Amino acid sequence: MTNGVPAVKVKGLGKSYRDFSLRDVTFSLPRGTIMGLIGPNGAGKTTIIKLLLNLLRRDEGEVRIFGLDARGHEVEVKRRVGFVHDTPFFCDHLSLRTLKAQVAPFYPDWDETAFRGLLDAFELPAGKRFGKLSRGMKMKFSLALALSHNADLLVLDEPTSGLDPVFRRDLLGRLSAFLQDPAKSVLFSTHITTDLERIADYVTFVRDGRVVFSAPKDETLERWAVVKGGGELLAEEHAGLWRGLRKREFVVQALTDDVPSVRRAFPSGVVVERASLEDIMFYLTRGNGHA
Amino acid sequence: MREFLLKDFHLHKRTIIVLGTLYPFYIGFVSSRINSPRLFALMSAFMYAIVVLILYTREDKFKAAGLALSLPATRRRIILGRYATGWLLMIGSWILGTAISLLWPGPGLKADDLVGIGAVLLILSYMTAVVAVFQPLTVQFGLAGVLVFLVGTQILGVLAMMFRASVRTIKTLLGSVGRGVDAAQASFGPAGAVAAVLIVLVLVNYLSFELSVLLFKRKEF
Numbered sequence: 001m002t003n004g005v006p007a008v009k010v011k012g013l014g015k016s017y018r019d020f021s022l023r024d025v026t027f028s029l030p031r032g033t034i035m036g037l038i039g040p041n042g043a044g045k046t047t048i049i050k051l052l053l054n055l056l057r058r059d060e061g062e063v064r065i066f067g068l069d070a071r072g073h074e075v076e077v078k079r080r081v082g083f084v085h086d087t088p089f090f091c092d093h094l095s096l097r098t099l100k101a102q103v104a105p106f107y108p109d110w111d112e113t114a115f116r117g118l119l120d121a122f123e124l125p126a127g128k129r130f131g132k133l134s135r136g137m138k139m140k141f142s143l144a145l146a147l148s149h150n151a152d153l154l155v156l157d158e159p160t161s162g163l164d165p166v167f168r169r170d171l172l173g174r175l176s177a178f179l180q181d182p183a184k185s186v187l188f189s190t191h192i193t194t195d196l197e198r199i200a201d202y203v204t205f206v207r208d209g210r211v212v213f214s215a216p217k218d219e220t221l222e223r224w225a226v227v228k229g230g231g232e233l234l235a236e237e238h239a240g241l242w243r244g245l246r247k248r249e250f251v252v253q254a255l256t257d258d259v260p261s262v263r264r265a266f267p268s269g270v271v272v273e274r275a276s277l278e279d280i281m282f283y284l285t286r287g288n289g290h291a
Numbered sequence: 292m293r294e295f296l297l298k299d300f301h302l303h304k305r306t307i308i309v310l311g312t313l314y315p316f317y318i319g320f321v322s323s324r325i326n327s328p329r330l331f332a333l334m335s336a337f338m339y340a341i342v343v344l345i346l347y348t349r350e351d352k353f354k355a356a357g358l359a360l361s362l363p364a365t366r367r368r369i370i371l372g373r374y375a376t377g378w379l380l381m382i383g384s385w386i387l388g389t390a391i392s393l394l395w396p397g398p399g400l401k402a403d404d405l406v407g408i409g410a411v412l413l414i415l416s417y418m419t420a421v422v423a424v425f426q427p428l429t430v431q432f433g434l435a436g437v438l439v440f441l442v443g444t445q446i447l448g449v450l451a452m453m454f455r456a457s458v459r460t461i462k463t464l465l466g467s468v469g470r471g472v473d474a475a476q477a478s479f480g481p482a483g484a485v486a487a488v489l490i491v492l493v494l495v496n497y498l499s500f501e502l503s504v505l506l507f508k509r510k511e512f
Contacts, residue, residue: 055360055512078363089357091302102301105294106362 005067007031007153007185008052013061015047020209022047025061027204027214031152032182034175036196036217037189038277039206040285045189046086048206049157052187053083065153079107082146086158088138092131096141099130107149115148136167143174154178154186160195168192172199193277197221203277205284212284217277224280227254227262229270238265244283255283295364295372296379302355303346307380310342315384319391326399328410329469336417339384343377344425348434357512370503374426374496381418408481412472412488419492420468423499431506 006028013025022044029035037045050056052063054071063070065077090099096119104110119126122140124133133141139159146154154175160168176199178184190196196203196217204214213220224243227233233245233252241262244255256262259272275283300307318335325331350356359369392405404410428436451460471491476484 050512053361055357057509057511074365075363075368078361083361085357085361089354089361091355091358094301098301102298102358103362105297106364 005031006064007033007066008035008187009062009064009067010048010052011062011064013048013051013063014059015051015056016059020044020047022051022209025206025209025211027202027211029185029187029202031185032179033201034179034186034188034199035202035204036193036200036277037187037204037206038191038193038196038281040191040281043206044209045191045206046157047209049155049187049189052155053078053081079109079149080152082149082151082154084139084142084146084154084156084159086161088130088142090130090138090142093129095127095129096124097126099141100126100145103145104148109150111148111150115144118144118147136163139163139171140167143171147174147178152184154184154188156186156188158189158191160190160192168195175199191281193281197277205281207285220280221274221277223259224255224257224275225259225262226273226275226279226283227256227266227270228252228273229254229266232266233270241265244286246283246286255279292372292375295369296376298359299346299372299376303349306346306349307342310345311380311384311387314338314342315388315391318388319395322388322392322400322405323395324399328400328404329413329466331400331404332410332413332469333417335385335388336414337421339381339388340418340421340425342384343380343422344429344437346380347373347377347426347429348437350429350433356510360512366507367504370430370500370507373430373503374422374500377422377426381422385414385418408485409472409476412475412485413469415492416468416472416488419495423495426499427502427506430503430510 008027008029010028011026013022015022020042025044025048027035037048039045047056051058052065052070054074058071066080068077070077094102100115104112104115118124122137122144124137124141124144130138130141143156143159146156156175159171163171172195175186175188179186188196188200200217202215203217203220205212215223227242229252230250231252232238233242233254234247241256241258242254243257246253255275262270262272318338321334322331325334356369359372360366364372389405392400393402425437428440432439472484472488475487478484479487
């Protein structure tokens with residue numbers, strides 16, 4: 001019954017502020033997969049996550065989590081979601097033990113054994129005040145809470161930003177382990193694209209409050225390429241091939257999502273390299289490109 | 292509801308212990324110096340309500356609303372938790388304060404002025420009046436809004452006191468709560484008065500609660 005229902009389905013989501021607006025955000029996260037929400041700072045990633053959790057009121061559109069309207073079934077939905085905010089909403093003066101005592105009663109499926117196991121694994125002292133923890137430890141604690149109530153969906157907002165590579169790898173390993181259960185899913189916002197290339201199944205790229213693309217990661221990496229050549233790339237008849245351009249003194253680099261057309265247009269040779277997610281993000285954001 | 296009470300208790304544990312103990316002792320002391328039951332009721336109700344207000348204005352500082360909204364709870368239920376915690380605290384402090392007052396009797400107030408039906412209804416009425424105004428204010432504006440409101444009303448109060456007519460109006464307003472309780476007792480008898488006043492208090496709390504829910508639903512974090 002629920003197998004075909006995506007973990008998250010967002011359709012036409014919109015939110016307007018005086019100086020920023022999120023428009024027509026649409027994507028779908030299938031169960032058992034991990035999606036990276038990428039984009040430059042200020043693109044709207046955190047706004048999307050806050051809209052999913054009803055911390056913000058949406059102006060338009062639809063958010064369905066496990067097939068349920070996220071606003072109409074708020075309690076049922078949130079019981080099945082583990083969240084890790086970019087800036088955690090925990091009081092600095094409370095100990096980890098007390099914070100757990102605040103949060104745990106809200107979850108009927110709270111697993112105390114799992115929580116203690118995670119505190120041990122993350123080397124978090126239960127009696128230490130939250131405000132005394134480093135950023136990495138705060139993130140670990142948030143993750144320990146999120147993983148201790150049998151959540152079916154983890155929503156993580158920039159969990160790796162500002163963290164050292166050791167912890168980032170550790171976190172990614174935890175997320176991969178979480179996804180061993182095919183019913184579990186992860187939505188993960190970040191601007192550190194190398195993390196996503198390791199573990200993501202889907203990528204949704206957001207820029208200026210709009211979704212530029214939302215597609216399987218492998219398909220994305222196969223589709224997009226960086227083309228390196230000379231001034232011939234700048235010819236007006238080729239302008240439609242490029243989604244972003246970068247001119248240097250002797251070299252022109254361009255991002256394309258239509259490699260076959262590029263090969264036809266330049267039969268005598270330009271260098272075509274597979275684009276990384278970072279290349280895609282860079283060119284679409286700064287490369288004078290038009291998505 | 293238990294989860295909300297626990298959440299707030301863990302968050303405000305020290306403040307509850309300190310204020311919840313100091314205030315009742317203070318009220319107990321004051322009761323031995325005051326000889327107007329109505330003034331005592333007004334002052335103690337305000338003091339107990341202040342304990343609750345202090346707790347909820349601290350939420351801004353602790354980002355507590357953001358945490359509550361991330362947990363599996365509707366906004367209506369979060370506000371219901373606030374009102375329940377607030378009333379529990381006020382009633383708890385009041386019981387403690389009254390016990391201290393009874394054990395520490397002064398020349399001014401008799402036991403009936405502290406625990407008689409009229410006194411109880413009066414203090415509940417004043418508590419309701421304070422909570423009904425301040426809870427929606429804390430929801431909408433947090434600490435800053437309440438401070439602006441308190442300072443603003445004090446300035447208005449000073450200005451009003453410069454005019455005799457205004458002083459009469461303020462006295463009339465404050466006295467109307469007591470007169471309402473007296474009138475209910477005269478009209479319905481003791482049992483009827485209790486029922487009538489409680490119905491009005493529940494209604495006022497309910498309206499205040501609905502206003503708070505409305506404001507909270509519009510808030511973004």
